[in-house]
Amino acid sequence: MTIDCPAPVGPYVAHRHLFSADHPLLLASGVPLPRVRVAYETYGELNAARDNAVFVCHALTGDSHVARHDREDAPGWWDTLVGPGRPIDTDRLFVVCANVLGGCAGTTASWPAGTRHAPVDVADMVAVHRELLASLGVHRLRAVVGGSFGGMQALEWLLRHPTDAEGYFIVAATSRQSADNLAWNAIARAAIRNDPEFHDSHYAPGGGPRCGLGTARMIAHLTYLSEASLHRKFAREGRRPGTRRHPSPVVQGDFAVESYLEHQADKFVQRFDANSYLLLMSAMDRFDAFAAPDALATAEVPPRVQLFSFARDRLYGPDHSQRIRRLLAARGLCAPHQREESCDIGHDAFLLDVPPLLDAVAGFLRALEPSRTPPSRTLAPR
Incomplete structure (x- = not known):
């Protein structure tokens, strides 16, 4: 690791x-x-x-x-x-x-x-x-x-x-942590560990499970904002033109809230390490x-x-x-x-x-x- x-x-x-x-x-x-x-x-x-x-x-x-x-x-x-x-x-x-x-x-x-x-x-x-x-x-x-x-x-x-x-x-x-808190973190950990680039925590510096880490950040971010806040910011607004990076709507959907979560994920994987995230989440859950x-x-x-x-x-x-x-x-x-x-x-x-x-x-x-x-x-x- x-x-x-x-x-x-x-x-x-x-x-x-x-x-x-x-x-x-x-x-x-x-x-x-x-x-x-x-x-x-x-x-x-x-x-x-x-x-x-x-x-x-x-x-x-x-x-x-x-x-x-x-x-x-x-x-x-x-x-x-x-x-x-x-x-x-x-x-x-x-x-x-x-x-x-x-x-x-x-x-x-x-x-x-x-x-x-x-x-x-x-x-x-x-x-x-x-x-x-x-x-x-x-x-x-x-x-x-x-x-x-x-x-x-x-x-x-x-x-x-x-x-x-x-x-x-x-x-x-x-x-x-409550059971609800533990459950959110369990899903985030699964996203990281199921990424094929995780390699049982032995990935090279600068690499690693970027998709899994980004998904984990999306999951966490939903717990940081209230439903009212998300609705006020995005409601059911569509994604702004030019923000879809992949041609398939299965990969990226049509809504602004999806674009927002993807942006948060992109920022996070640029600055954070997956093994560190797992280590800190585990400390939080054991507390x-x-x-x-x-x-x-x-x-x-x-x-x-x-x-x-x-x-x-x-x-x-x-x-x-x-x-x-x-x-x-x-x-x-x-x-x-x-x-x-x-x-x-x-x-x-x-x-x-x-x-x-x-x-x-x-x-x-x-x-x-x-x-x-x-x-x-x-x-x-x-």
């Missing part, structure tokens, strides 16, 4: 080599990784007290480029939230975002011979994030913020390492945040937690956030849950300019003050 992991494009992407043969990363599966190269980006400046850092966890197919660094820079995937004067204000805060372990945007690992690629869990991704922050000299975080799969990472961080941050903001996320012991009782001062969901999100709707709220409350931690009713975009709304979400994040961060009581622990590797 190989993961095609080209160096991410952009002058602001940095890399750090973490762990070693003497100090390996021990995966949740028990496999030691002696070397991990992490791709990350930083925004703003770390203050003298080293307590103004915010870590942003990216979603399933995201990367470290969370926002523009300047006007000449390419857009980031969360420009609505991160930047000068934005809710996560880089004029005041030091923001870090890193590509996850198992991703294909610059983060790589040396895998022991004979292991192919051992499974990677969300806990392993958080362990790498924590090691990176320690290497950057961050003593404690102001906040961890994440949406979707990034929210799952933030929840894992909260449960296992609650004293690492003053607060945790979790958007449109889940504590475990069961409250099944393992947590460390919430070790926090001398409980962190602040905010949950945010969208009523029209058919992937991780309000019921998922409500479950997190109930299970945290059972452990003595209050986590207010804000349910956004007015936006009908669906799951992808967490990435867009939705004022209630932006206001909620800004207010949450304003309310966080560095603890006057030194934490019992500072960021340290697992």
